[in-house]
Amino acid sequence: MLSDNFAVTKETSVEVLPPARAAAQIHAGHALADATRGAAESAGASLNAVSRPLSLADEAHRQLLLQLDMALWKPGAKLPPEKALADSLGVSRPVLREALARLKADGRIESRQGAGAFVAERNKIAAFRLHTAPRSGATTHRDAHPVPAAEDADTAERELLELRQIVEAGAAELAAQRRTDADLMAIRNALGDMSAALSVRADGADADDRFHNAIAAATHNPQITRFVEFLGAQFSASRKVTWDHTGYAVGIAEVGHADHIAILEAIESSDAAAARVRAHAHVQRALDRVLARFATRAATSPSGV
Numbered sequence: 001m002l003s004d005n006f007a008v009t010k011e012t013s014v015e016v017l018p019p020a021r022a023a024a025q026i027h028a029g030h031a032l033a034d035a036t037r038g039a040a041e042s043a044g045a046s047l048n049a050v051s052r053p054l055s056l057a058d059e060a061h062r063q064l065l066l067q068l069d070m071a072l073w074k075p076g077a078k079l080p081p082e083k084a085l086a087d088s089l090g091v092s093r094p095v096l097r098e099a100l101a102r103l104k105a106d107g108r109i110e111s112r113q114g115a116g117a118f119v120a121e122r123n124k125i126a127a128f129r130l131h132t133a134p135r136s137g138a139t140t141h142r143d144a145h146p147v148p149a150a151e152d153a154d155t156a157e158r159e160l161l162e163l164r165q166i167v168e169a170g171a172a173e174l175a176a177q178r179r180t181d182a183d184l185m186a187i188r189n190a191l192g193d194m195s196a197a198l199s200v201r202a203d204g205a206d207a208d209d210r211f212h213n214a215i216a217a218a219t220h221n222p223q224i225t226r227f228v229e230f231l232g233a234q235f236s237a238s239r240k241v242t243w244d245h246t247g248y249a250v251g252i253a254e255v256g257h258a259d260h261i262a263i264l265e266a267i268e269s270s271d272a273a274a275a276r277v278r279a280h281a282h283v284q285r286a287l288d289r290v291l292a293r294f295a296t297r298a299a300t301s302p303s304g305v
């Protein structure tokens with residue numbers, strides 16, 4: 001299995017752990033809490049040089065993320081009770097709850113009615129994780145010119161989209177060169193499901209994910225497949241926009257579908273260059289929407305920045 005060998009340890013370094021090292025981390029047992037704390041502290045120290053000090057909730061969130069990354073708890077496993085978790089992190093229960101709420105927003109844990117918090121199943125493909133970079137430059141002047149949360153969110157989305165664009169365009173290019181009949185069938189199936197969703201204005205987000213994952217699988221490079229799946233998981237929230245009321249109202253779903261058909265045609269006809277260009281253009285639409293939000297904000301900001 002190739003699972004879980006990726007780790008993004010800092011915003012600047014992507015590490016591919018050899019299986020032995022990944023396993024060692026997973027089985028570190030009691031040393032893990034200390035190691036996690038040490039890693040969190042060193043990450044915190046380097047962040048503090050360019051960013052605001054971390055709040056207690058930031059710190060608790062970061063430590064829990066590291067523990068999830070290191071597979072301290074298995075996907076689907078129940079997290080320890082609140083009190084035990086709070087004690088182990090040395091924080092109060094309100095601080096712990098804030099950290100847990102953020103983990104839920106990250107999609108890393110889920111709560112089940114009356115049963116507590118569980119590690120999200122998706123965790124199994126999210127063993128590596130993209131850290132949202134602190135807003136360097138802006139952060140050193142944060143007190144004087146606070147960066148609005150919406151702008152931070154848009155910056156994070158733009159960064160992920162740029163990454164997704166590079167990866168998916170490359171994947172489509174390779175898929176056009178390497179696809180088998182079975183690959184084409186899987187891609188067509190996902191497209192068919194999206195057509196069905198479109199015809200009744202339903203949510204086709206899952207089929208959209210499957211479409212892009214099937215193209216990645218057609219590269220016959222399992223690292224690319226896993227990375228595209230990972231990016232898809234990171235994007236599942238923002239992809240919903242395509243398929244909700246707003247997406248339909250402004251025609252995003254229809255335009256996206258036309259893109260999907262064009263990408264499939266290029267892959268079917270083994271036209272690698274066209275597949276790359278079309279996959280690139282598909283993500284560019286989402287990128288343009290984010291860039292438009294920046295432009296609107298700049299135009300309406302009183303300082304003009």
Ligand SMILES: [Zn+2]
Nearest residue numbers: 208212256260
């Ligand atoms: Zn798509």
